[in-house]
Amino acid sequence: MDVYLDNAATTFPKPLIVPEKIYDYIVNNGGTSGRGSYEKAMLADGLVYQTRKRLAKLFHHEDPKTVIFTSSVTESLNLTLQGILKPGDHVVTSALEHNAVWRCLKTLERDRGIRITVVPANVQGETMIDDVAAAIQPETRLLVFTHASNVLGTIQPIGAIGQLARDKGILFLVDAAQTAGVLPIDVQAQCIDLLAFTGHKSLLGPMGTGGLVVNCDVVIHPLISGGTGGDSAYEYQPDYYPNHLEAGTMNVSGIIGLGAALEFLEAEGLENIRHKEDALMDYALNALKVIPGIELYGPQDSAKTVGVIPFNLKGHVPEEIAFFLDQNCQVMIRAGLHCAPSAHRLIGTVERGTCRIGIGYFNEIAHIDALIAGLHAFIKENN
Numbered sequence: 001m002d003v004y005l006d007n008a009a010t011t012f013p014k015p016l017i018v019p020e021k022i023y024d025y026i027v028n029n030g031g032t033s034g035r036g037s038y039e040k041a042m043l044a045d046g047l048v049y050q051t052r053k054r055l056a057k058l059f060h061h062e063d064p065k066t067v068i069f070t071s072s073v074t075e076s077l078n079l080t081l082q083g084i085l086k087p088g089d090h091v092v093t094s095a096l097e098h099n100a101v102w103r104c105l106k107t108l109e110r111d112r113g114i115r116i117t118v119v120p121a122n123v124q125g126e127t128m129i130d131d132v133a134a135a136i137q138p139e140t141r142l143l144v145f146t147h148a149s150n151v152l153g154t155i156q157p158i159g160a161i162g163q164l165a166r167d168k169g170i171l172f173l174v175d176a177a178q179t180a181g182v183l184p185i186d187v188q189a190q191c192i193d194l195l196a197f198t199g200h201k202s203l204l205g206p207m208g209t210g211g212l213v214v215n216c217d218v219v220i221h222p223l224i225s226g227g228t229g230g231d232s233a234y235e236y237q238p239d240y241y242p243n244h245l246e247a248g249t250m251n252v253s254g255i256i257g258l259g260a261a262l263e264f265l266e267a268e269g270l271e272n273i274r275h276k277e278d279a280l281m282d283y284a285l286n287a288l289k290v291i292p293g294i295e296l297y298g299p300q301d302s303a304k305t306v307g308v309i310p311f312n313l314k315g316h317v318p319e320e321i322a323f324f325l326d327q328n329c330q331v332m333i334r335a336g337l338h339c340a341p342s343a344h345r346l347i348g349t350v351e352r353g354t355c356r357i358g359i360g361y362f363n364e365i366a367h368i369d370a371l372i373a374g375l376h377a378f379i380k381e382n383n
């Protein structure tokens, strides 16, 4: 039995309806969206719009036209940060950011003269709202926070941070890579101005899909310019959405796949999904806690995290453990630094890294049992 426990990187498997709808589109339609006026192109256009509508509904956003498709959350974050920030702007961010935010901010600090303040977090990866408030300066233009850490799993107090940003008239950008599709997100209630998401993690869609919900009227300069299928004689990128931020032929097959995944999520219900993942987390945490030599990081509490469990075994490097599990037990987990070095600094694993279990909706108790058996076998063979 193959046991896939790397769902924080990308979810696997996908609901069957995802490849089925992609196959159907590629084999039976194949038309581009927003360009042709023949029936099949109009049909493809309609399917893309359906996906925008489903995303708007999921995130409680009123206007599907301001749901922008990108190739990934990385692109969405770059598009937003590069498209908004000006020299002298001050940005407040968390100590848990993925390099998709952090490297982009550091590059803008070096090349555009923005300033960055990192809000401290405790060893569990928890950020205190008072620390966020204390980091705000008169020049603060934007708060950018991950919704949940991909290293520790810790969920951040997004609603409270959003309210603070709204009260102070500061833009609020959220990286929902680890939470979209498993935690409720409400851009209205949580005062989220800009929501960056990826399609291939808990939204259960294909790689190459992602997007940005623009829930404010800030001017975002496009990252790329090009064809939009309309107003072709106009020499600049149109200023209306979604065309303003969508240039070039779209990933129609991927977007249709994402739409199918959203249909699946709606039928299953976010609450049921979260409930199942929480139960698996609790089961895994209880079993892991008693493994000899285990070092567990993060809150170790399913209510405070998404389905991520970081751990080490005393005296062993994480890659050695992951390699053993893969080669001997067909159990796939992640090992190393998970593209977020500052989160590793919090728990003292920036040199060594960690093993990381990423639990997904299609995991079962038997998968956790296989992992635990694999860890016991590793210890027996290597101690």
Ligand SMILES: Cc1ncc(COP(=O)(O)O)c(C=O)c1O
Binding pocket: 008, 009, 072, 073, 074, 075, 098, 100, 146, 148, 149, 150, 175, 177, 178, 198
């Ligand atoms: C919190 C967070 N942000 C951003 C990303 C980048 O995602 P992608 O590679 O899909 O753009 C990830 C992926 O692991 C993540 O966990």
